[in-house]
Amino acid sequence: MGAVTPADRRPKQDRSRATRQRLLQAAVACLAEHGWAGSTVSVVAERAGVSRGAAQHHFPTREDLFTAAVEYVAEERSTALRALFPQGAQGPRGDRRAVAGALVDLFTGPLFRAALHLWVAASNEDQLGARVTELETRVGRETHRIAVELLGADESRPGARESVQGFLDMARGLGLANLLTDDAARRDRVVAQWAAMLDEALG
């Protein structure tokens, strides 16, 4: 991004980046709808309106495509979450509960569904397992970092770190509970109660 690019090469790079993004978005939608078994590079290429050859130019293997897709969408969502609460803990007091609700929202919807399919497939496939474990470590750390920042948690306070971690574990469990049925009404009540408990624990 920082390098000087000759003007005549820019449009080609833009097109290449747009193709890559279309592939990544199609890959997440495909995983969420059809699971790992139904998600191949060909299916995604067709969905994105890209030739199979072009798709393989961007992502040589199936594992490359789907781990990149989950990471890309996770990054997009992190950016959106930070933009939603630009003030973070500096915002008005009530913001901590709004932040808690927004964190839980990260674990419902197509991205979580896609990631879940990838995790479960990875638990039975060694090659995919190593890639997804590494991906999960990165995404998990970033989510924790954002949560600590937006909740204004002081991690030097005993129990603060574990309170935030447990809240994110709960959010993940709520995402799983929402997989087969619409669990929104129950989830709202649970989140309201634990956000209040988290608020107290964080001081």
Add this chain to the structure above:
Amino acid sequence: MGAVTPADRRPKQDRSRATRQRLLQAAVACLAEHGWAGSTVSVVAERAGVSRGAAQHHFPTREDLFTAAVEYVAEERSTALRALFPQGAQGPRGDRRAVAGALVDLFTGPLFRAALHLWVAASNEDQLGARVTELETRVGRETHRIAVELLGADESRPGARESVQGFLDMARGLGLANLLTDDAARRDRVVAQWAAMLDEALG
């Protein structure tokens, strides 16, 4: 169980029940190890040392076998959990944290792994989806009932019900976090903190 059984029929019934149990245990192990795609009635029958015909006599369809298997093992674990804390909330005060730890243990290990494969497969298969949704409602209610009982939670107290539910959601999320890597050390710290928060909320 309560009916009088002629002595000459007993051994055959015992054998039939033993066969059924072997099939159910083999089905859970198979799901946990190979996922839904690799779990068929034939594979389970072979693992259990039972003919395919005998397996189909007990469980006419693949859906019958695997939903029955997850339900059977969940019931076994509920019984074991109740036996572990016969006094429940009447036990010494420190028991509430021990109960919290035992509840979390329900969501690690082969049963959770098997159930997770079944859930995720069900999210993309309509026929299986209806069965698993019904199963999950039953198992989820029973787990909540045991948790309330063993934790000695008074559900008429505002927030108590949601505190217990959120704790079980967290336990489910911890199970998911343990799928690809051994998360035991982090989990112990998170559970200690959340058990303390739960203890305070339940009074």
